[in-house]
Amino acid sequence: MALKAQVLYNFTAEPGNNELSVREGETLTVLSQTVGGGWIEVQDSSGRTGLVPEGYLQVSSAEISFNVLLEPVHVSSVTELLQDSVDDEDGEWDDDWDDQSVGGYHGNNQVDGEGGASGQSTHGPSMKISLNKFPFSKGPSPEVFLLAKPPADSRDRLPVYMGEVGPVWLYPASSLDCVIADPKKESKLYGLKSYIEYQLTPSTTNRPVNHRYKHFDWLYERLLEKFGSALPIPPLPDKQVTGRFEEDFIRMRMEHLQAWMSRMCRHPVVSQSDVFQLFLTYRDEKEWKAGKRKTERDEAVGPMIFTLIEPEAAELDAAQVEQRCEQYSQFTKSMDDGVRELLNVGHAHWKRCTGPLPKEYKRIGRAFRNLSNVFNSSKYPGEETLTDAMTAAGETYEEIAVIVAQQPQKDLHFLLETNSEYKGLLSCFPEIIAVHKAAVEKVKEADRLVSAGKINNNDRKWMNQRISCMSYSLQAEMNHFHSNRIYDYNRVMQLYLEQQVTFYQQIADKLRAALSQFTTL
């Protein structure tokens, strides 16, 4: 299933860098999305291959449409179909990765969510939704959801409180975190099949549990199924077919899984859900498998999650609900554009800092050292002070070349990772907002539904209350998002600037030392 990509903007290759010049509108074949550094390896229609920055492309795979996101039950069955559903037993896939078709779904899901061209904000996915394709058309119908009563089990309810900033989730008294460490290569079937197992230690129990990437993927699917209509469940790090046992890859994947888990741990709704708790605290294989089965039977998934919302504040009027929805839509679109811009700039800068720039510093250094060597051959007396100083200056620039090349790993890395994470989070909002908008439209139809005898007046009132709940949920989630965002961006900017200060200061100090060796008496 060859992934295709549309070129969003003209891109001119820098020569000698294995890049490929492409033109807006061109269709490319994706060869690899895992080359790293924000680059995608592609082939154009005339067979030329090379790298293009991911921000210049909109990758879209064959036929699994965006709808799967909104049709969790359906997806779930597709997944099961493809994935060998009975994975409790030894029929379990023995690789670290799942069947490639499923991998395609996963990749597609993530990429499709990124469909909006940065700068143009078409936000493809939300555009594709029509009321006909509204999630309720499969699974529970909109009437069923909008008329549904809260479940009897109050333990499952999701209260929304009024905080200083407006509606907020109920935050747990103590925060949960989890440390992922100690990746081990394990094997099955007498060594025929190998996979990587990570050790997860939650801060609550302090008892480690082991998981493979495919378990994370299972967790992701469950969370997406259950909460995807209300909360952004960011995509997992990409699957990878080749090189997945290489040390660098394992380190990088673990870092990504750690970031993903930490973000999930920070979410008050996700972190307290049964499935998430099961994942982090199961005691033995039996408990894990029983928990899995139970979770997969959970029916409060998809838009049904809104039946659990329990706001403490008064019902909102329809106009206010619509206005909030519009405002969040605007904000998340703009932030998505901003994040993409920063990622594009950052990736370009990364490439310069690891490519041409250190090469140039190295050449400057070598030029100084060479000249120093020439001077040294002059046989003119009293030359040593100069030649020593010039050699030292040359070596300093060669050291600077190394520092420059290593720097992005120290500062840009974290800046880009955080923004990539936010890109993933933001890619979920179009759906959440689309679900909300679709429900708003349904409620607007309430009068007609009453006339048609489909619902009665009480039902209509109840629908108004339900849509108000949805809006509280959206507001609580946006407030959660905002407070996390403010913390995360303060932190990432601090780390970035700290490292940048150290970088420039270090170079200034090195050059000062080199300078001190020269003398004009």
Next chain:
Amino acid sequence: MALKAQVLYNFTAEPGNNELSVREGETLTVLSQTVGGGWIEVQDSSGRTGLVPEGYLQVSSAEISFNVLLEPVHVSSVTELLQDSVDDEDGEWDDDWDDQSVGGYHGNNQVDGEGGASGQSTHGPSMKISLNKFPFSKGPSPEVFLLAKPPADSRDRLPVYMGEVGPVWLYPASSLDCVIADPKKESKLYGLKSYIEYQLTPSTTNRPVNHRYKHFDWLYERLLEKFGSALPIPPLPDKQVTGRFEEDFIRMRMEHLQAWMSRMCRHPVVSQSDVFQLFLTYRDEKEWKAGKRKTERDEAVGPMIFTLIEPEAAELDAAQVEQRCEQYSQFTKSMDDGVRELLNVGHAHWKRCTGPLPKEYKRIGRAFRNLSNVFNSSKYPGEETLTDAMTAAGETYEEIAVIVAQQPQKDLHFLLETNSEYKGLLSCFPEIIAVHKAAVEKVKEADRLVSAGKINNNDRKWMNQRISCMSYSLQAEMNHFHSNRIYDYNRVMQLYLEQQVTFYQQIADKLRAALSQFTTL
């Protein structure tokens, strides 16, 4: 007379920078050598135009061969022929530049001297010399020179003393310098013809004199004629046909003329010569014109300069002379390579620092500011600290962009200027060394000349003494070159590194200030 250029190395154009990709061995037409920054504007055979770094090209004009340098009398007459020799009167050329053909000679001279491809050191000019073309074949014959007696007028003699470092010139008690300032646009013929006049104030008289570029060119021709066989007379800044009244060009030319004059002032032989003193200290138009006429009649020019050398130390043996010559040849070739390498690297770095790099910093800054604007639209309370800090960080990177773009003018400029000056100086050595080698060969023939009855045994002894004088002259000049070089490179490296330290320190300080605005409570 379209200048042509041979491509020495493959050069790949960076897109969007008005560069032209060229291939080794290609022949190009030179459109402009005065675009600055080490770039030459060219047109290739298929009509495409663009910039190529000067280090990648060997520029060569039509037919005036390198020999002119070694045939000063001949050149002088060519020059006069083309230049309207009677420039005392009103027939003088009224432009700041001379006839283009003469300009071509000048350009050719400089470029030809640079003919050696860096890294390969063929040093074209010295290769082109055969004994048949030895300078003495026109003008005084080698026998005449090698047998010539010192002139009666001891005031003209050039003593060589033994200093701590070996043979040295006689240095004047007080050093001469001259300040060039106050360029004024003057006109003649009721405003029909315009030119720029510079004011030169020598430190000795402190009395300003005025000169136009064409006077500098006259001085250069005289110095080359008189001393070119023994001392490097570096080329003047290039002539320019268009834009020569523009402020930037005038400032740049004045800076180059200043550097050239300062170097000539520092030379003990040049600075004390009649022609140089005339140029700097003439009292009125009459004295200037009389001095010019007298200078142009001077017969102690070309290789005859060696008749003036008066070493205080013992006669050198032939083997030692040859060895010194070889050593200097080696050194100047290697240094020429080293200087070219540094110039190439420096020009490339200049372009990066003024082109893509600040653009990238600007984009980083803008990305931060944009994200800050988006955050500002969140309506989430307590966002101001972050958005203010991110705006400040963005502005800081935009300021850094400006600093980066201005930096080369502050540090690389002087480094490149100094190395360009040395490239000019080094381009003269192949001639000086070739003259020396040719004389050595002639002396080796002395036995045959005695047999042939062309010279007697005393003559042969005298020839040995003369070649020893030449070697002392070369050594004195090399020692002068070395001591200047050590001073100059110490100084230029100091200035470069000082500015680099300031640059990096300034950025570190700015980023530190930006960092202090972020907070994670």
